[in-house]
Amino acid sequence: MSSVRIEEIKSKFERFAAHTHIRGLGVRNGRVEFSADGFVGQVEAREAAYMVVKMIRAGKFAGKGVLIVGPPGTGKTALAVGIARELGEDTPFVAISGGEIYSAEMKKTEFLMRALRKAIGIRVREWRKVYEGEVRSLDIRYDRHPYNPYMQIPRGATIKLRTRDEEKTLRIPPEITAQLIELGVEEGDVIMIDEETGRVIVEGRGESGEQYDVRTRAKIEVPKGPVYKEKEITRFFTLHDIDTALARQRGLLSAALFGFVEETKEIPEEVRREADNFVKKTIDEGKGELIPGILFIDDAHLLDIESFAYLSRAMESEMAPILILATNRGMARIRGTDIESPHGIPRDMLDRLIIIKTNPYNEKEIEEIIKIKAAEEGIKLSDDALGALTKIGLESSLRYAIQLLVPAYIKARDDGRDAVTQKDVEYARRLFASLKDSVEYVKQYEELFLK
Template identity: 40%
Template sequence: MSGIKLSGDSSGTTTTGGMTVREMTRLERIGAHSHIRGLGLDDGLQPRKGGSQGMVGQAKARKAVGVIYRMINEGKIGGRAILLAGKPGTGKTAIAMGLAHQLGENTPFTTMSGSEVFSLEMSKTEALTQAMRKSIGVQILEETEVMEGEVVEIQIDTSFASGDNKPGGKKGGMEKTGRLTLCTTDMETVYDLGTKMIDALSKEKVTAGDVITIDKASGKITKLGRSFSRSRDYDAMGSQTRFVQCPEGELQKRKEVVHNVSLHEIDVINSRQQGFLALFAGDTGEIKSEVREQIDAKVVEWKEEGRAKIIPGVLFIDEVHMLDMECFSFLNRALESDMAPVLVIATNRGITNIRGTEYKSPHGIPLDLLDRLMIVSTDPYTHDEILKILSVRCEEEDVEMADDALELLARIGTETSLRYAIQMVITASLAAEKRKSAQVEIEDIKRVYKLFVDVKRSTQYLMEYNKEYMYNELDDSDEYAVDNGDEEADKKEDSMETSP
């Protein structure tokens, strides 16, 4: 249960026989960045303080990405690329996730790792092409006739239908007939219902007082909410009931319906026999360039006619240094296309080899692509920022931690890494739960610190016992500060023993 969050109202918590029973309202999966809700910026693109929207620190980087966000909204940054560069554990992926939440659901946001292109059963350029086309949205505008009104009454009659019992004849059975009374502020009409419409109304659990819309072409019924005139019917509503006004005007109206799809979805639907079912089966495969060219031409035609709108989204590639020269050359060319999304890439590498070559370059990215990038650097977190991040994670993982234990955990995160300290939150909570304590104390932090070693202590152990491991590449002549490392480890243990 370490990765599952059970969130409920604190007022619904009871204790019976020493066992705590909490009312469960929803079940959420906790991830590494599930606490991120946005970039935490105000209207002036200035970073808010106090962990707004889950973002802590990195004020300069957040402000820079906030400018990118505004340019994306105004449609002035198509075909651009942004590089998030910084040390490991400095919040590069968190900033990208914050940008995704800030853009909203209608703007496509695709995330992938640089190594994914080598694990798919298709060419590297095809994998990148599909990822880029997933990040380009198309809003298709369609006018349709609907009936919208408040349900006054639903009458359903069940009768026995007599039938012919001769061979080949139709046998008798139960038939359903009914009438639906809809009204607006100006008119009221009674409609006869067939079996399909009765089943659709029963499936949507439509009752008198609901405001509904019925698509005349497909017969789809959508419940908009409960009429304000029935707001005093306490027996017929729950805590999540949404109240809406009774519609005005005529019952039959023409409405503009917006369908949001991506270019990749249109590609798959038009290149596979099973159509959109291929999206669910995962049978996308490689798509011919001729199909994509025809779709692009059709989308441009729809755009000129005013029937569609192209929304450039964001493609986020983490660990971009894992790409090779062929992938970088493809991205270099793809950014010049009219159908190019905003490319956001992240890396924690310094000056290193470009994958597959012997050439060194900053961040492992070729210089011609680096010249196209708007580079945003991230700085290491301070002690106070690590303390705030751990406090946010404790709240996200529903862990009660004492102030002195949280301070000790922040010190550990400063000396080792933020990721190691975050991993210790839930393990320390389990240690506290084992001793039947509702709050994590210093002794729980000490216990998991001894159980799970960090990278520095693990490396120190390897240096000390390198001869006992297979495929060891260290020589006796190599100079490593083994003794100094032991002294540092001993000092760290002593500091934990004397910590508050």
Template identity: 60%
Template structure:
């Protein structure tokens, strides 16, 4: 493993929707109260399930989806769940409507890049990998060379086991960083590419000794691999059309004296070349198109030019599944003087299947907080949980979830491993909610600059 090389990694962060595995529907397409990381929103999830079926049957051409509802009602979670239902290798691109406004690129170029990022090309190859259940893992850390009070992972000793063999590997910093980023722990099934060092987590096993599992499990349950740990494995890689666009554009563009490709808009000729190549791969059965999901939050921030582009993009040969979300009612269409439902042109709304979401009740908030506590690996006692439910019901679910991490740190400062109700109450005093913030502004209004 001494020759393993990988690309630099990004520091791991627990995402707000990292626990979602699907829509949580039964065999009849009805929503289960708590399943696949989702809670409540039964009608919206059932509607999303119908959308997934339409996508899989190739019957959504020319249409898009619009999620409408108040803030914090799970619109983004629903979009993530749709992407999960379509498959693990389904490209999922998330952006805000305000991201199209840039001084460096045209709005249509930014949208075109997003559309191309949401279209995958599935290629299959055989690779030599180390695969097994993580039986033990020890990570050695060292001080950061530039920031002495920080530590960074340097190497890891990891034991992988199959039904037939057990191997202990010492992996270098690049692989260790990926292990940390992915949150790999005992009981996870992973494979490590022996040539590139790429790490992939396949899921989690239930039957493995000393592994903690949950009734509401947020990681895919898989079987323990059999055979040797080191083996040849068929690996499916999914590249996006944008990845291919960038590669072709880099071959065409000028290179600076420092060796970096000059950043600019991708020429249409490069995209045409990629499209022709992909069509040939498909005809030769070397590849397949994977329609991904382009999710645009705060879609009311788009302007009339962007809406026109998206209307045309939905009808193109290579088109992703377009999901828009908004929390606006009747609003002005940006770039015009006209008002319309959700601040969108009527001709675009006519092409969208609209799915409403509704505020969560107390029972649903309780289950969501339990799931987030599990995902963020914090322990709540029963009174702390009920306090967070009360806060979520009175103020907002997001505020209740945001209080968990400060409360955990306060509990640790008291020498406790579990969050108690006093930790939650102290966190509330330190980090106020929106309504308290408004009261604060009114109280000290004269002292603020205008």
């Protein structure tokens, strides 16, 4: 029985993205649909975002950025993800919060530089040894999380792959198993596993694979030849990956010469120049392609004046990603100054940003989103439960309504019901307070709280 060897792997505790259901901006034949690609509503905002995509594709977006403004929970992050998806599957997408730059154990400018370079990719073509075939069976084994007894983590899997000429059963380690789960691999998918790195690529659905309305994958032919083979594939790196590799080599050299490993909080500028030269050489030789991605900074009002100045200069760089900022603030003080400005962003920076507005969801949109979220969780809602949750979404917030889905479902299941009823929703609401409820509670007992 064959086994897969791993050298470079992701951390098994890496958090999966919260917006993996977003597959694009919901554009069909040049028009934005009300509900498509994981989106519901926000049609005007998505139309504006799609125009940004077209400007980027036309090469008319140099030196510009995007600012998405709107109340909390109106899909600002999803909009940024949608732009990245429209630009291409391999488009790098790096999301950070404006407040992160103050908690990092490095200078603010170094933190931002790393984020910028993580958002720039290079696609390299090379020959690799891989396992490729249609998934005939997949058996995943789980263990308790070592730090959280209420969670499970994959400890491995057994997968059967077949081509037109061969079938193999493989034992898969936890790192690859986590990728299979994250990618939603199931029987009938055609996948490829890099033997050296363990990277999993989903190529499509095999001829025998059943098609579904949700998360549809393109039908492809089952590969020919052996399952284990040498194949020309495309590998993807970010500039930061290359920076880190070169810096690590420098550290290992120090260890060999002086008996210690050099630890630096910052990557030296000469290392980044070497990385840039490597990228340019790879592209000039026709072996690679540069892919500018997206750096998304949420809570942009938390950035200070120094950070805005740095980002403004970075936008003019030869190798710069698309910068997308988001905020839910109106007039706010620019951090590090006494100046108030729209959204807490300097006016000279605002002049360089295309601003997209998101609006609060209406009743129809909230109802549709709740139905989609319930379907994703495998929760059946009665009509009265859906109505109650929609009303809660209007009166409190959509996020709060969605948070009540699972506890209401557990209550219904404990009581022996297949579908969530209005009583289950009301029960969950009594247990968990909304933001408005919490504010009222604080006001009521303000004198009892510690100052």
